[in-house]
Amino acid sequence: MxxxxxxxxxxxxxxxxxxxxxxxxxxxxxxxxxxxxxxxxxxxxxxxxxxxxxxxxxxxxxxxxxxxxxxxxxxxxxxxGFLPDDAFKSSVCLKLVLDSNDILAEITNLNGNTMWEYEKWKEFRQKRLKRWLEMFEETGKGFGLSSKSEYMLGGDQISMADLVTEALWGTMIRCFPDLAEDCRRHAPNVFQLIQRIEIRPKIKSFIERQQQSYGSSYCGGQIEKSIRSMLEKDRQ
Ligand SMILES: N[C@@H](CCC(=O)N[C@@H](CS)C(=O)NCC(=O)O)C(=O)O
Missing domain, CATH: 3.40.30.10 (Glutaredoxin)
Structure with missing residues (x-):
């Protein structure tokens, strides 16, 4: 197209x-x-x-x-051709992208409306972010996702659900590598799915090109600096 x-x-x-x-x-x-x-x-x-x-x-x-x-x-x-024919699976795809947009709004405090305070960040990372990860994990597992089974909604073809999962968690982890451990712990099968998606040739090449152009930049602006300073505090 x-x-x-x-x-x-x-x-x-x-x-x-x-x-x-x-x-x-x-x-x-x-x-x-x-x-x-x-x-x-x-x-x-x-x-x-x-x-x-x-x-x-x-x-x-x-x-x-x-x-x-x-x-x-x-x-x-x-x-x-990434939307499943099955009406329920197609609605689950929509749910996952709407969930993703909520997560993007949460991690950026409504697109940078306010900067993070450490107590609020800690609560977000320990409770809300964990729960969002668990939700993706349980959704995938409900359709048979495992370390051996390839896709979020089962079947033998990549769908919107997988690409949304990669766009959300794969991008976030590449830009903020500290969060990889959160994903590995709370959503281990999603974590492995991301690894499998990122070695698909077209995606791999895209990620390499994007990293060359934008480095580890995520959303930019003051809010990205604020997230990075929270992660730095978590490390101390
Ligand atoms: N709900 C909208 C949000 C769009 C949005 O907030 N875009 C940001 C960049 S990710 C922006 O350019 N904001 C500037 C503004 O809201 O004026 C969507 O999902 O597309």
């Missing part, structure tokens, strides 16, 4: 979209920061679809725009 992604030069929400396109082997364009800012600052009545904040997707096949990361992920998954 022919499309253009409007997302800041950072992994964070963008990786949910990029990983689908990369695994499908699609050649997509990424808008420049100037192009993103132009669309972002337009009055809603002249935007192609009223949209608050990136990511935006321009589906050039149909010349339509979409915003809201989970909506874009559903749209692409359907078009690229």
């Amino acid at each position: 022919n499309c253009k992604l409007y997302y800041w030069p950072a992994p964070f929400r963008g990786n949910f979209i990029r990983l689908l396109l990369e695994e499908a082997g699609e050649k997509y364009q990424e808008a420049s920061v100037e192009e993103i800012l132009e669309l972002y600052s337009k009055p809603v009545e002249v935007q192609p679809l009223p949209m608050m904040a990136p990511p935006y997707l321009h589906d050039l096949d149909h010349d339509v725009f979409l915003s809201q990361m989970p909506v874009i992920v559903m749209h692409l998954s359907r078009k690229l």
Whole structure:
């Protein structure tokens, strides 16, 4: 498919979209920061679809725009064949991407609205982050995920559920390696799934290119510095 992604030069929400396109082997364009800012600052009545904040997707096949990361992920998954035919599994895919967006909002204190205080961070890491990890683990196990069985929702093909899991936990752990241990402890089968996904040739090549461009940057800004300072305190 022919499309253009409007997302800041950072992994964070963008990786949910990029990983689908990369695994499908699609050649997509990424808008420049100037192009993103132009669309972002337009009055809603002249935007192609009223949209608050990136990511935006321009589906050039149909010349339509979409915003809201989970909506874009559903749209692409359907078009690229990553959405299971089974209605329940397809709804579980939607749940996992909505859960993911909640987790992104939580780890960034609502996209950087406030910086972390250490007591709150400790509670988040020990309770909420642990529970989110356990939820992904139990969801996968419910469909037969194990150290030997390949995918989140069973079956013999990668689906949106796997790519969402990688975009969430794989990206987070690569950018904040201290959190790998949390994942290994609270979601061991998810941790192994991530290792298997990251050696798939197209994903491996994407990760290498992204690390060359963005290093270990996650979401950027003051909130990323705040998360890093919390992890530093945890280490002391
Ligand atoms: N619910 C939206 C959130 C979008 C969002 O918060 N985008 C961030 C970057 S990840 C942004 O650019 N925020 C600027 C703003 O909200 O004005 C989604 O899932 O796409």
